[in-house]
Amino acid sequence: MSTCEFRPKDFKSGVKPVWCPGCGDFGVLNAMTKALSGLSLAPEEVAFISGIGCSARLPAYAAVYGFHGVHGRALPVATGLAVSRPELTVLAMGGDGDGFSIGGNHFLHACRRNANLTYVVMDNAVYGMTKGQASPTTEADWEGSKLTPEGTHIPALRPLELALSAGAGFIARGFSGDPNGLAHLIAQGIEHPGFSFIQVLSPCITYRPEQMEYKKHVHEGFETTSDRRAAFAQLMDDDNFTQGLLYRSDAPPYTPDRAEAADLDRIAGQFALAAGEQ
Amino acid sequence: MSTCEFRPKDFKSGVKPVWCPGCGDFGVLNAMTKALSGLSLAPEEVAFISGIGCSARLPAYAAVYGFHGVHGRALPVATGLAVSRPELTVLAMGGDGDGFSIGGNHFLHACRRNANLTYVVMDNAVYGMTKGQASPTTEADWEGSKLTPEGTHIPALRPLELALSAGAGFIARGFSGDPNGLAHLIAQGIEHPGFSFIQVLSPCITYRPEQMEYKKHVHEGFETTSDRRAAFAQLMDDDNFTQGLLYRSDAPPYTPDRAEAADLDRIAGQFALAAGEQ
Amino acid sequence: MPDGSISLAIMGSGGTGVMTAGQLLLSAAGDAGWYGLMTRSFGPQIRGGEAAALLRLSSRPVEAPPDTYRLVLAFDWSNIERFAAEIPIDASTLVLHDPDAGPLPAPIAGAGPRTAEVALKQMAKGIEGGRVNMIALGVLAALAGLPVEPLEARVHQTLARRGEAAVTSGLRCLEEGREAAATLGETPEPLTAAHTPRWLISGNEATGLGALRGGVRFVAAYPITPATDVLEWLSPQLPRVGGCLVQAEDELASANMCVGASFGGTPSLTATSGPGLALMTETLGLAVASETPMVVVDVMRGGPSTGIPTKSEQGDFDIAVHGLHGDAPHLVVAPNGVTDCINATQWAVSLSEALQTPALVLSDQAMGQGRAIVPEPALRDVDTARRTPSEGEANDYRRYRVTEDGVSPMSLPGMPGGAYTADGLEHGETGTPSSQAAHHQAQLDKRRDKLERHGYGDYWADIEGDGVLAVITWGSITAAAREAVDRLAADGIDVRLISVRLLAPTRPADMARALAGVERALVVEQNHGGQFLAYLRGHYDISAELVAFHRPGPLPMRPGEIVTELRELAKREAA
């Protein structure tokens, strides 16, 4: 960390977060700025892309380029940017609703496509922004939502398993209450060439106050592997609180075909007919 | 099969399919009608729901109730129907593009939700209807599409693995060239209470003529299990041509809360104020 | 402001209990036999940010916001610059403020209101368990002339679950507040109490009730502000009437689940706001083409894009009426008040069922999240019967048969002989896809004709009063327009009010009748572009001169603004 030119606070914008005091997302913001500073990146070389949700407000709180798009579509926006400007450092981020509910399809295909970007999901197992409905990672019997007052009756999604089956090449879990550990995971994710997925347990103290207990539950445990079989095996034993980098593959990142230059006139030339000779 | 009141051909509508001669989907239609007949269902008790694609044209060719909706949305239409009319037999169906590309999110959540319906994907690893582009199950190096003439560079999706990680409770693979085996799988899927997913290898002879070789590649092999670990293990060895029922769980199907009757006046009563007493 | 009405604003930063005070005041006013309306204004924070409760209490039914506030009580001035524009005050306003909160900030002081200090914090400290908001409640209730008993009863009821000490302390606060008010030398407005039955209901609850009454028994839900409460209210009610609610993964799913349930014969609905509606238009087109009934409630918020999620605007007129690809006629119904959300939503369901086409209900944040004390609603009767095939029709069943009125009998899964495949591809009468011109023309004609030939009766619009001047408007701002018309009437200027409830299809003959004799009409709507005005010009033949009056949200449309415009219009006529 001795080479860093920008300190973590140089990556903060000064805009006051709308987050509730105590929200886990503060820790994630800190971890991100720490990671960027540690990688000696300049703020203008970095782009934060998000959808909609409490967590998706994050880009405005960083001093990097940001795009706060529509609900669920952070990944395609980030993909368009990463693919067309490969020299940038692109991070996508948002909540569990944004990423796994409305945005589930893009998550699936981002895992497969393996464009060079890092996706950080601040998972609080609830829709915070809309005042507390069940998300895909919410437990089936959580009765805290007025929309499903007797629970959803649907088992919680397992994001890491999904990412692994969908083909992601970097899969990790962190905790907002451990900004240093999380910063390290994010830095590794950024350095990984291709799509990196980091699920971050990030408590919503307002609608899931019981998540303040997360700090008691989280534990180290993943052994980083590049063998899908071994990764699946670890997930079978996972209690959803295991931390660390689970899986890393060296599949090449997605780079669409680019060839040598032709000029537009040559391209237009294909349509010209030989002049009539009659 | 001796008790059947309707013969397979009673389930055919007489509308001439738009399919190319030799298309695998003919075999799937046959297997479906065979399965329904074998289950002694009456055509009016059955609904076929589809999106858009060659394969999604199937409902009109059956003499059951059908809904040919928009691209990628067969599963939510089927879910709405199955949940609100639980006494019906609901099958959703379509292609790999419809189901795994544009419809990927609904697939994911249908696997989780476990509503009582059967989903048959006619997988030809191509967009047939739009004349031959790569789908999520297309091999990364297939150069047959004008849209990605050097291949997609994206590894093919593994639908069974995805279904398993997303929480599906009935996961099978069949082959359109084996209508009897397929009919049996479909019948089992219908009988399974909850969401049943059947991937059917169904060649597109027009845009993937090499798939005529499928019959040489398919082989039995899945041992039905209700242990997710064992199911994942089998999938690690899968060559994409293994046939049969891989996984069946006995998780209860999704049934939204329904309580005893109240009348509308009683419900409206909650808004009445005590009359002013001043 | 008409007689017999008083407007109050309570504001303070997070955790001070502004909303609780407002709600208690409103319910107590209801119990006292008054009418009233409360809206809320929040800061951007998810929780604990500054907030304001905006009330209007009245002897008569009232749903419009006031022009200015009579009483403003501030616990503190936290982020007042964000709020100030929403709480217009003038020299007649009495601003009550806590000396502890520092000097009056510029946006308040600038209007030159009367002011008085109430040492809320200090008084609260003096009471065991005392709370600022309860003292404020006592002050305001006294200044509004609200009888003591209903307020005490409500406070008692609310605090009871926190134990006796909380109740005692709450009542103590009320009393001290009342006493503090007495020292101010203000005379309360003389509000009279109604002895007729009244309801306390929000527009979103009313929409939910209308849906149930219209026969909706399947709801698919994806949360979005400010529509979520429609869904949350419906969730526990539906099972009680044999229906159910499914939380969907996104709006594409929720709309398509409605299609599926409706195909099965169950009247279906979802509620959303602009961004969600945008995701549903493809499916709405499918419902048009496949002739599947379904209702989508759009509780509008500030746009475009994510816009201003918590504030009201009427910006979705265009997408609601014109947002489907291809020629896709459908129904658009706009409730024009909190109570009307019941009947209008119910009507939308029944029209959708009868005409086998999707119906949109255009509500908005102001009406949807506004909570009002209203006269017990006159509930309309409707029967939501879908036309199913007769026995004769079931032989040779053709789902999309061209009939006299354009509506074809619709068989439901389970009916023998009725099997067909519904299709979003163009089709012939049986439903089999066709790209032939004759089939296309016949089905396009049919889908248009069924909407145009239906008899909608008088409920298509509210038409009130007479005169050569008119206001044409729609939706929640009707209340403000109505109040403006009343004020002009008091000055001897007659203005006709036309509040259009059926936005699509058009009703040319009805509109001509409604406008007979009108020379100039002010077209009032709350959006930037004048979307409704362009629609009236483009789709109706109106001989009266149409004068535009539209502006965007988030500020509520106030009666006084419309009065000013109408006076202009009246003058021009005289000239």
Place this chain on the structure above:
Amino acid sequence: MPDGSISLAIMGSGGTGVMTAGQLLLSAAGDAGWYGLMTRSFGPQIRGGEAAALLRLSSRPVEAPPDTYRLVLAFDWSNIERFAAEIPIDASTLVLHDPDAGPLPAPIAGAGPRTAEVALKQMAKGIEGGRVNMIALGVLAALAGLPVEPLEARVHQTLARRGEAAVTSGLRCLEEGREAAATLGETPEPLTAAHTPRWLISGNEATGLGALRGGVRFVAAYPITPATDVLEWLSPQLPRVGGCLVQAEDELASANMCVGASFGGTPSLTATSGPGLALMTETLGLAVASETPMVVVDVMRGGPSTGIPTKSEQGDFDIAVHGLHGDAPHLVVAPNGVTDCINATQWAVSLSEALQTPALVLSDQAMGQGRAIVPEPALRDVDTARRTPSEGEANDYRRYRVTEDGVSPMSLPGMPGGAYTADGLEHGETGTPSSQAAHHQAQLDKRRDKLERHGYGDYWADIEGDGVLAVITWGSITAAAREAVDRLAADGIDVRLISVRLLAPTRPADMARALAGVERALVVEQNHGGQFLAYLRGHYDISAELVAFHRPGPLPMRPGEIVTELRELAKREAA
């Protein structure tokens, strides 16, 4: 039909090579120095269903379909009832048919055409490797008076990769066809050859070329008929100019990928049709609010819903102009011919970049999949430069600064000092979200003003001719309207043609100038509801009387239909 033009239809069932024959005829006509247009009509089958190649060859540039066909050649009559309406014939038509295919079916015989038998199958059998379509090609080329050399050259070139025997046999077939034609006693139309440079191009290819010329270097793609060929053409071209194409998982992704790439400074585009556009409107609203340039090409097909995917219609006007929620002004550009797809698409890209707002390009199936021999296009110059912050502006950088012309400098990732967060939430000048009325009003005004204040020049519409009568139209049917105007001119009736290219924003002053002196105007469009007409009425102040002429697809709009309407209009004027 004007002099110097001949129309031919070739039809037959799957596998008979109808399209190959049509394409060879068209290209050979191009080589011969003629102009021409070919469209295709398919049955519902994915492959091998019946098909028709519809050609018009001419001495002069031609892009409109004919009123009736001069020559119809049928290999067989498979499913003719599905086609008949698309191939109007009359007593002057010569129908060539194979006696082996059985008697003339009713829809053909009913029109009372002249007929002649050509024993195609039998002749083909007589030639080693002989094919029906090559014989037909020989017959038709001879009847059309097409010189032999270019046809033989094209056939040679096409069959060469199948080996020498195929070439020999193909040429033999041509010759026998030619001989058979000679026995019919017909005299070909005397078409003259142009010696000017010409192109052979489809509308969709032209759109792709326009995109590249406009600077597009990122394309996100999800296939949909009839837009896929735009994307497929672009795919191999983009890498050659340093760009790239990404196949997306759906239209939500493709639209948002464009947003992302454009945010990064790369001009971006996607192409789709109605159902896909419906899925993109939420994202288009985001592009409006966040002021991100991007272009969406909508190649329209029959609607609503899945509709008629392979046939043309202009039904997406409404969703294109009004389909976004909230007040969301954006650009809508309609190319009005195959060649114009180049310039209009290029213009749309450059406007979008200059004005930092999304642009829609409304093309349609007829124009997009129509393949034409056109004069070498006069390519317009455009520079697609996005306004970036000057050094001064980069200090105190405010992304959404309100400027004189409404356009704010846009920094790009990588520029030091320019970091900001683009937002679909309403915001102040810096981009920080705000729900304040003043910010909302300022940004709404700015987003409207930048579109209204821009100088679009003459290219906003094509205005031709003079007179008190006018045709107002847009898009692909302009060619038919132009031909109708020409025919009336030949009769001494002057009609002004106004083909509007910039559909949104409106150009009130330009339109007033264009219509100066016009008393009656026929508004021609190819949809059921008259969407453009309502827009003209609603959004323009037009004093001329507007007379509606619209009908849906799938039948192409023919010049003769417009001539009939215009004659009516001219008569009414005289009355």
